[in-house]
Amino acid sequence: MxxxxxxxxxxxxxxxxxxxxxxxxxxxxxxxxxxxxxxxxxxxxxxxxxxxxxxxxxxxxxxxxxxxxxxxxxxxxxxxxxxxxxxxxxxxxxxxxxxxxxxxxxxxxxxxxxxxxxxxxxxxxxxxxxxxxxxVLGMPGHTAYVGWKEHARAKKGETIFVSAAAGSVGSLILQFAKRDGLKVIASAGSDDKVAWLRELGADVAFNYKTESTAEVLKREGPLDIYFDNVGGETLDLALENAAPRGSRFLECGMISNYNEENPYRLKNALFIIKKEIAINGFFFGSLLPKWGADFEREMPPLVKEGAIKFxxxxxxxxxxxxxxxxxxxxxxxxxxxxxxxxxx
Amino acid sequence: MxxxxxxxxxxxxxxxxxxxxxxxxxxxxxxxxxxxxxxxxxxxxxxxxxxxxxxxxxxxxxxxxxxxxxxxxxxxxxxxxxxxxxxxxxxxxxxxxxxxxxxxxxxxxxxxxxxxxxxxxxxxxxxxxxxxxxxVLGMPGHTAYVGWKEHARAKKGETIFVSAAAGSVGSLILQFAKRDGLKVIASAGSDDKVAWLRELGADVAFNYKTESTAEVLKREGPLDIYFDNVGGETLDLALENAAPRGSRFLECGMISNYNEENPYRLKNALFIIKKEIAINGFFFGSLLPKWGADFEREMPPLVKEGAIKFxxxxxxxxxxxxxxxxxxxxxxxxxxxxxxxxxx
Structure with a gap:
């Protein structure tokens, strides 16, 4: 040939x-x-x-x-x-x-x-x-799953904020959080995305381009968990609105940092101490050996029966x-x- | 009267x-x-x-x-x-x-x-x-002790950086780290203090006012543990020099932030994800119920026999x-x- x-x-x-x-x-x-x-x-x-x-x-x-x-x-x-x-x-x-x-x-x-x-x-x-x-059954699915299993320590009734919640990782976190009985605050960058967050069960869904993240978090927080996909100013606001004593920040991505020559610089690091926050940066590859078998058993059936949407x-x-x-x-x-x- | x-x-x-x-x-x-x-x-x-x-x-x-x-x-x-x-x-x-x-x-x-x-x-x-x-047997002692017990997960042969290591908390962390077999990098703000850090057993002790923290950390790192008493630019440098996959940052104090009207803003938060860092802000009061009895049993004798200096x-x-x-x-x-x- x-x-x-x-x-x-x-x-x-x-x-x-x-x-x-x-x-x-x-x-x-x-x-x-x-x-x-x-x-x-x-x-x-x-x-x-x-x-x-x-x-x-x-x-x-x-x-x-x-x-x-x-x-x-x-x-x-x-x-x-x-x-x-x-x-x-x-x-x-x-x-x-x-x-x-x-x-x-x-x-x-x-x-x-x-x-x-x-x-x-x-x-x-x-x-x-x-x-x-x-x-949903590949890297983003693995990322959401292992991060949640390893670092969320979610308890029913807690409040979580998920940024970039319409993304392939964020939308899974939103659903995991709802399945675990949490109140979910979810942000995205368009009304279409926000409509989808509501479909997925977000208790509070907002378009961060038209509504103030600061005001939403102040009204709907404090945050027991923040699942961070964006970093930057949103992370600063989450630090400010973290619940005192024992909130968890899952650092998955900082997309706001990737495209800026001079990325936003955090001003609220002191809240890490004041509020005794646990922050964990994670990468799915390091945690997959621990959680991969659970994922393979649990996730494909959930996706197939429509219990997890994407x-x-x-x-x-x-x-x-x-x-x-x-x-x-x-x-x-x-x-x-x-x-x-x-x-x- | x-x-x-x-x-x-x-x-x-x-x-x-x-x-x-x-x-x-x-x-x-x-x-x-x-x-x-x-x-x-x-x-x-x-x-x-x-x-x-x-x-x-x-x-x-x-x-x-x-x-x-x-x-x-x-x-x-x-x-x-x-x-x-x-x-x-x-x-x-x-x-x-x-x-x-x-x-x-x-x-x-x-x-x-x-x-x-x-x-x-x-x-x-x-x-x-x-x-x-x-x-040494009060709040600073409690702070160092509970932070170390709860968050350090120290392993023999690892490298730790302690900032403000001549302080009442930092000097205990230095000694706990040496007792656990770690290589200790310790900074302080005067030559007198640095001399004392050497007496306490620091492997690398330096005056951050006359020697570049960036260069010391680059030469002596990467850091498995950073015990932070100062925040600010030092924290940024520690993030940059953290060991990949699983380093621990113990956030105890950010004295560099307390006295500034416009505190230094962190630029290296992205390393939290890239290096999968675990950061824990802590306050002794929250952890003392868990570790207080151990402290009371262990510390006064060590102080009395001179095994822990202050x-x-x-x-x-x-x-x-x-x-x-x-x-x-x-x-x-x-x-x-x-x-x-x-x-x-």
Whole structure:
């Protein structure tokens, strides 16, 4: 078979604010690949199916800061959580037809790897779309689940504030909190999103662009738990409105910090002491060994029976990946943004 | 007996920076008391012996911010941890001669209370000076001990950074950390203090005024534990130099924030997530019910045999209380500042 185009989206420039498709990332169709004859050197050839566009990818572009997570390399395809299908393999640990999941799926249609470490084979999709395995049943699902299990110490009747609650992590936290009997205050950045927060059962849902977070928290707090996806001024306000003695702050993301050259600087750190707050930054990967089996047992059935809801915003074609990176930073996406690179 | 002078130091004005004796606090000898005939209304009359001048008292002067701890009242004596001796009592729970300890001992020579709640009777001084019961065996000792027991999760061979390590809390943390086999980086604000840190066994001791905290932490870190007494830029640097995955920050004090109209604002909060840091603000009072019995069993013997060292800087006379409040904020005191109001 003749070589085929092997399109890719490469990292080109560190953004100074939001990512700009064509500038900070470039879609490039110049590469080709001979799928039947590309040498594997004991590894495998895979076809990228789905790429998850997560907000933290922006952080991996800030390579000048020396991120702890692997940064992107100029001129090379970006990578993200995603799924791929094995086309050919000389590696005994994977075989043609296997669907694999990993955090380093390249923004490229086809790729060869000589090491299957870091990928897992998904055995059973429970008759649900594969894309859910990068969303509610993938990294965001894992993040919400392990954070909640490890750090929330939720007690019935407590009050939680979830920022960016319409996001793929936040919307799960909202639902976990309701299932545990908490009063949920949830914020999002559009009226559409707020309407969805109400559908999910938020007791107080508000659009932080049109309603003052400070006033809502003052009226509806104090907060026993704050699940932070945004950082910055919202975190400052949560510190100010934390319940004294023993509130918990789960630090999951600080999207407000990722796109600013001069991020907002916290002024309310003293409340950490005054209110005896426990703050835990966490990363799902560190906690998944502890909670992964519980997740696999508990979550797929809940999703399948509709007891846990989610939203997905899929775009089709790798050429839209660059724009998607900007969209999730701007908060214009309702639900989990995934790029369907190939259907099967 | 004729009435005697009942001198007091009253709160007069919220400081805009450091406290200023004669301005933010005023020493006043105009009040008198008849020790034999002052009516007790079922309560007790006590003579103030010792007042501890702790840095956090500055924070109680910021009453416009609505502190969680009781703020001071204009025109009324300040109060602090201290000891007093019961002179007369109509309250069956205390009797003449008892030495009581509490967090609300007034800056006044004599005082009447109708409720002994909040005071404890010190039964046994283990033949040690009473003043230690507001220092190494009092609130600072309790603070260091319960914070360490509850939040440090120290493991042999780990690295800890202690700021304000010559203070009455920091110097105990340094010693607890050495006893647990940690490498200790300790900072203080004078060469005298640094010399003392070395005596206490600090592996790395430095004067933050003449040596760069950033460089020391970069060279000697990363930090598994940061015990924070100062907040501000030092906290930012500790966040930057935290060990990835599971470092612990014990937030005990933020003296750098207390005296500034525009306190330093944190820029490194994102590291809380990137490095999965656990931050715990704590207050000894909340943890003492859990750890107090261990403290009483363990600490007095260690102090008595010299296994735990401490420094005390006693001044004599309530008229020096106002200056002492400023001294502990400026960091010019070597050891625990106490005001001896009366010897017995």
């Amino acid at each position: 003749a070589p085929v185009i092997n399109a890719k989206t490469v990292f080109n420039e560190i953004p100074t604010g939001y990512p700009v498709p064509g500038k900070t990332t470039v879609y490039d169709t110049s590469e080709t690949i001979d799928l039947e004859n590309e040498p594997l050197h004991g590894g495998f050839l895979a076809k990228t199916l789905i790429i998850a566009i997560d907000p933290f990818l922006r952080n991996r572009m800030n390579i000048q800061q020396g991120t702890d997570k692997p940064g992107f390399e100029f001129g090379r395809p970006l990578s993200a959580f995603g799924l791929a299908k094995i086309l050919r393999s000389e590696d005994p640990s994977v075989k043609a037809g296997d669907v694999i999941r990993g955090g380093q799926i390249p923004f490229q249609q086809y790729f060869v790897r000589n090491d299957a470490t870091g990928f897992e084979i998904l055995k059973d999709n429970h008759s649900l779309p594969w894309s859910l395995w990068v969303g 939203q997905e915003d899929a775009v089709r074609g790798l050429e839209h990946a660059g724009q998607s990176l900007a969209d999730v930073q701007r908060g214009t996406v309702l639900g989990k943004r995934v790029v369907i690179v190939a259907d099967h | 004729a009435p005697v002078i009942n001198a007091k130091t009253v709160f007069n004005e919220i400081p805009t920076g450091y406290p200023v004796p004669g301005k933010t606090t005023v020493y006043d000898t105009s009040e008198t008391i008849d020790l034999e005939n002052e009516p007790l209304h079922g309560g007790f009359l006590a003579k103030t012996l010792i007042i501890a001048i702790d840095p956090f008292l500055r924070n109680r002067m910021n009453i416009q911010q609505g502190t969680d701890k009781p703020g001071f009242e204009f025109g009324r004596p300040l109060s602090a941890f201290g000891l007093a001796k019961i002179l007369r009592s109509e309250d069956p729970s205390v009797k003449a001669g008892d030495v009581i300890r509490g967090g609300q001992i007034p800056f006044q020579q004599y005082f009447v209370r109708n409720d002994a709640t909040g005071f404890e009777i010190l039964k046994d001084n283990h033949s040690l000076p009473w003043s230690l019961w507001v220092g 420094q005390e800087d006693a001044v004599r006379g309530l008229e020096h209380a106002g200056q002492s409040l400023a001294d502990v904020q400026r960091g010019t005191v070597l050891g625990k500042r106490v005001v001896i109001v009366a010897d017995h």
